[in-house]
Amino acid sequence: MRKPILLTLMVVSIACCSLPTVRAQEGAAAASQQQASLFDLPDPWSADLTLSWQSLGLDGSLQRYNKYHVPPSGFFVGGLGIRATSPVGLPFFRLNAYDLGEDDTGGELVWQSVACPASLRWSYSRSLFFADPSTQAAVSSKRNDNALALNWNLPGGLPTVEIGFQHQQLGEPSLSRLGGGLGFDSNKWTAKSAFPVGPGMVTLSYADVDFTDTTGFLPASSTKVYGAVYSLELADRASVSARWSKAEVSQTGFARDTETELWEVQGRYQFDSNLSLSGKVGERYNDQLNTLNAYTQRVNSADLRLRYRLGAVTIRSGVNRQDFERVNLGHTAVDSPGRETTWVSVRGHLPRGARFAARYERQDLDNVPAAAIPNLADVSPLYRNRRDKVDLRVSSPLGKYAQGYLFATRQDVENEVRALSFRSSTAGAGVFTQLSPQVSLSLDAFTQSWNGAAALPLADPFGLNNGLSTLADSQAFTLTTFYDIDPATSLSVSYTKYRGTEGALINDYDLGVAVRRTLRPDLSCGLEWRRYSHDDNDPRIAPAGGLDFQSDLWRVDLTTSF
Amino acid sequence: MGKWRQLTIAAAVLAVLTPLVGILGAPRGARAEGDKPASPQYLGTEACTAKCHKKELAQHQASIHSKTDRDASATADKKGCEACHGPAGLHKQAVDNDDENLQMEKPATMSSKQMTQVCAKCHATTVSVLKFVDTEHAAEGMTCRDCHVMHQDKPTDRKLKQPTNELCLSCHQSLKVQLKANAHHPVLEGRLKCTDCHNPHGGSDPGMLKKDIDELCTSCHKEKQGPFVYEHSPNVDEMEDGCLTCHAPHGTPVAKLVKLSGRGLCLQCHTDIATDGRHRARPGSCWRSGCHIRLHGSQTDPLMRR
Numbered sequence: 001m002r003k004p005i006l007l008t009l010m011v012v013s014i015a016c017c018s019l020p021t022v023r024a025q026e027g028a029a030a031a032s033q034q035q036a037s038l039f040d041l042p043d044p045w046s047a048d049l050t051l052s053w054q055s056l057g058l059d060g061s062l063q064r065y066n067k068y069h070v071p072p073s074g075f076f077v078g079g080l081g082i083r084a085t086s087p088v089g090l091p092f093f094r095l096n097a098y099d100l101g102e103d104d105t106g107g108e109l110v111w112q113s114v115a116c117p118a119s120l121r122w123s124y125s126r127s128l129f130f131a132d133p134s135t136q137a138a139v140s141s142k143r144n145d146n147a148l149a150l151n152w153n154l155p156g157g158l159p160t161v162e163i164g165f166q167h168q169q170l171g172e173p174s175l176s177r178l179g180g181g182l183g184f185d186s187n188k189w190t191a192k193s194a195f196p197v198g199p200g201m202v203t204l205s206y207a208d209v210d211f212t213d214t215t216g217f218l219p220a221s222s223t224k225v226y227g228a229v230y231s232l233e234l235a236d237r238a239s240v241s242a243r244w245s246k247a248e249v250s251q252t253g254f255a256r257d258t259e260t261e262l263w264e265v266q267g268r269y270q271f272d273s274n275l276s277l278s279g280k281v282g283e284r285y286n287d288q289l290n291t292l293n294a295y296t297q298r299v300n301s302a303d304l305r306l307r308y309r310l311g312a313v314t315i316r317s318g319v320n321r322q323d324f325e326r327v328n329l330g331h332t333a334v335d336s337p338g339r340e341t342t343w344v345s346v347r348g349h350l351p352r353g354a355r356f357a358a359r360y361e362r363q364d365l366d367n368v369p370a371a372a373i374p375n376l377a378d379v380s381p382l383y384r385n386r387r388d389k390v391d392l393r394v395s396s397p398l399g400k401y402a403q404g405y406l407f408a409t410r411q412d413v414e415n416e417v418r419a420l421s422f423r424s425s426t427a428g429a430g431v432f433t434q435l436s437p438q439v440s441l442s443l444d445a446f447t448q449s450w451n452g453a454a455a456l457p458l459a460d461p462f463g464l465n466n467g468l469s470t471l472a473d474s475q476a477f478t479l480t481t482f483y484d485i486d487p488a489t490s491l492s493v494s495y496t497k498y499r500g501t502e503g504a505l506i507n508d509y510d511l512g513v514a515v516r517r518t519l520r521p522d523l524s525c526g527l528e529w530r531r532y533s534h535d536d537n538d539p540r541i542a543p544a545g546g547l548d549f550q551s552d553l554w555r556v557d558l559t560t561s562f
Numbered sequence: 563m564g565k566w567r568q569l570t571i572a573a574a575v576l577a578v579l580t581p582l583v584g585i586l587g588a589p590r591g592a593r594a595e596g597d598k599p600a601s602p603q604y605l606g607t608e609a610c611t612a613k614c615h616k617k618e619l620a621q622h623q624a625s626i627h628s629k630t631d632r633d634a635s636a637t638a639d640k641k642g643c644e645a646c647h648g649p650a651g652l653h654k655q656a657v658d659n660d661d662e663n664l665q666m667e668k669p670a671t672m673s674s675k676q677m678t679q680v681c682a683k684c685h686a687t688t689v690s691v692l693k694f695v696d697t698e699h700a701a702e703g704m705t706c707r708d709c710h711v712m713h714q715d716k717p718t719d720r721k722l723k724q725p726t727n728e729l730c731l732s733c734h735q736s737l738k739v740q741l742k743a744n745a746h747h748p749v750l751e752g753r754l755k756c757t758d759c760h761n762p763h764g765g766s767d768p769g770m771l772k773k774d775i776d777e778l779c780t781s782c783h784k785e786k787q788g789p790f791v792y793e794h795s796p797n798v799d800e801m802e803d804g805c806l807t808c809h810a811p812h813g814t815p816v817a818k819l820v821k822l823s824g825r826g827l828c829l830q831c832h833t834d835i836a837t838d839g840r841h842r843a844r845p846g847s848c849w850r851s852g853c854h855i856r857l858h859g860s861q862t863d864p865l866m867r868r
Binding site for chain 2: 088091178211231239278316413420428445450473496
């Protein structure tokens with residue numbers, strides 16, 4: 001009963017906001033009538049409609065092609081945008097929708113009250129896809145997301161109120177290894193209010209989430225989350241914020257609730273424009289009475305950060321400490337390992353407009369139990385006890401009409417007890433250049449590799465992984481160019497090459513050419529051709545190449561404004 | 563753990579006392595002025611645009627920001643031109659006196675912090691100075707104007723210069739190619755926005771994430787949230803990186819956005835199993851082989867096999 005009441009309240013709220021709208025608009029229009037003639041106000045209503053036709057030209061695996069979404073084919077409404085303004089030009093309504101009536105569709109609506117500070121947002125999306133493409137016949141997965149939010153700044157110094165509703169549905173019946181696959185249906189109601197107290201601001205929040213597992217694997221649950229935040233800034237130098245939240249999860253068939261409580265206090269002090277210090281302490285306590293194996297019961301954390309500006313260079317550094325209380329498998333003992341992270345970053349400006357950024361981070365675990373039995377006792381030392389991460393970035397103008405960037409990231413992970421270590425390295429570079437007033441070009445390249453050592457059987461010596469390496473590298477390259485042929489016509493060409501060594505070798509490319517021409521100020525058309533090729537040589541796919549595809553997509557768009 | 567509790571309580575007490583000190587310690591005059599809905603120095607949008615800023619009025623009226631002029635409850639410092647540019651009284655005097663110092667705030671030349679302070683006057687629930695100044699965006703010298711337009715109205719949501727994903731990727735160019743990897747979140751397909759996970763206004767963590775990573779992931783992948791009778795924690799959730807222990811969210815070569823191929827993913831922690839005879843008998847990844855199919859948690863089996 002509660003939800004219809006809340007929904008009714010939202011509708012009534014909107015209606016209340018709307019009532020004085022006409023009168024306020026008239027008043028505002030009259031007040032500005034003298035000036036209105038000086039200005040070219042937008043049309044009260046305007047709309048953009050895109051009519052599209054698309055041919056997918058698919059040859060190969062439909063499931064892999066539709067892994068993320070099902071693109072429309074044939075004739076369809078590619079886009080609809082409606083925008084409304086008040087008599088004085090204030091935009092108060094906007095609707096954008098895409099692929100209306102198709103398998104994958106969605107849109108959003110934003111409504112702003114003219115007379116009172118309230119707004120309403122609604123968004124919807126529906127997607128069909130194949131989460132787990134296979135060479136066997138399968139039913140497509142489906143996801144629906146619906147979200148509604150009302151925001152109202154109540155008059156007379158009363159609080160700001162936000163009421164939200166979210167409905168999510170997921171169905172992935174084709175995940176055969178899970179029996180019934182995956183699926184859920186969830187409703188979430190939220191209420192949030194912010195109001196000043198003394199020199200600061202209090203924010204109170206409440207959320208109520210219903211969850212139903214449509215496959216019957218998990219019990220239905222109801223989660224209630226209460227939250228409060230107080231934050232204030234003093235004298236433009238210091239700020240303090242305190243946060244508390246509590247979540248209670250009630251699951252069908254379990255007599256006891258699972259509870260999580262969080263406390264957090266943070267502050268910041270700015271000594272002068274160049275030096276500031278910020279810190280945070282917090283505690284999270286989990287009471288998982290229905291969990292029968294090990295879990296983390298408590299986490300205490302402290303964080304300290306320093307920021308110092310020295311001329312054109314900003315130096316930031318910090319240290320973070322987390323102490324854990326982990327309950328063992330039988331809930332008979334608690335261990336207390338800790339994790340410490342220290343980091344420093346430097347960023348600044350170089351001559352000729354160039355910029356750089358460098359960051360180093362190190363994580364260490366301590367106080368970990370020396371030994372335990374893997375699998376049977378979850379406090380076993382399966383951890384990576386040391387991690388180092390380095391990130392370097394440089395960007396710079398290249399001549400008068402170009403901009404380039406370079407970055408490199410390396411992460412080393414070690415488990416000293418088990419003599420395990422591996423490294424991931426990522427590097428990338430790119431350039432954007434305006435070759436002429438009509439032509440621009442951008443290039444981006446990216447590579448990622450993994451290297452391992454010691455105990456990890458990377459080359460799969462035991463045949464555990466179908467003879468495939470357990471480390472997957474990847475490279476990607478994109479090129480995009482735009483050419484304004486004349487003021488009414490533009491041409492774009494894009495090419496993406498992706499190569500990955502997951503299993504054996506993935507070789508993808510995507511080549512597209514698109515032309516767009518403005519026929520009249522209120523009418524434009526577009527023509528696009530795109531070839532997308534996917535080639536997966538993973539030997540685990542049967543029959544071999546069963547997930548490969550190539551598509552030659554043609555698309556025509558006609559967009560009119562009225 | 564006693565010291566942690568004491569530290570937290572002390573911090574909480576400090577947080578409660580500080581505003582009290584602020585209230586009691588504030589000069590009476592200042593408080594009185596703060597309570598006033600309007601200051602004599604504020605002249606209003608009509609005064610600003612009647613003779614001088616006529617062109618700006620057209621833009622202003624066609625912008626959602628002009629809604630503040632119609633809000634009877636808004637105080638003068640949160641209305642129209644003066645909400646961002648400051649009280650116009652001194653500015654008018656300066657103009658009348660041909661003073662070179664025009665006595666007007668110019669957000670276009672403000673620092674990250676200054677501009678955030680201006681915008682947060684009205685958008686306090688969206689952005690807080692406390693959070694923004696510690697972000698990588700602020701460290702880059704970015705201000706609200708780098709992403710949002712102030713005067714004009716745009717067909718995009720929230721007065722963004724471009725649609726969200728285009729805007730983010732115009733700077734974070736290296737992510738464009740990651741989002742085309744063999745496995746990726748469907749951002750370029752239009753099913754997700756960067757802001758579904760990231761908060762460009764706050765959060766000082768490197769990723770500028772909206773929430774704690776596990777909470778964030780399970781806000782969409784709710785079936786993995788639990789609580790389960792048999793959890794994969796505590797090694798994954800706390801001492802590692804939660805969901806990021808196994809997954810790389812932007813894109814990876816491997817299906818399901820996992821970092822390592824096949825059972826290599828599991829072996830990064832479960833190294834003891836690499837030479838375990840029982841586990842050598844069945845090829846394939848630990849979950850696709852039909853054994854540990856409930857990796858995220860199980861209701862009936864501590865080894866997550868059903």
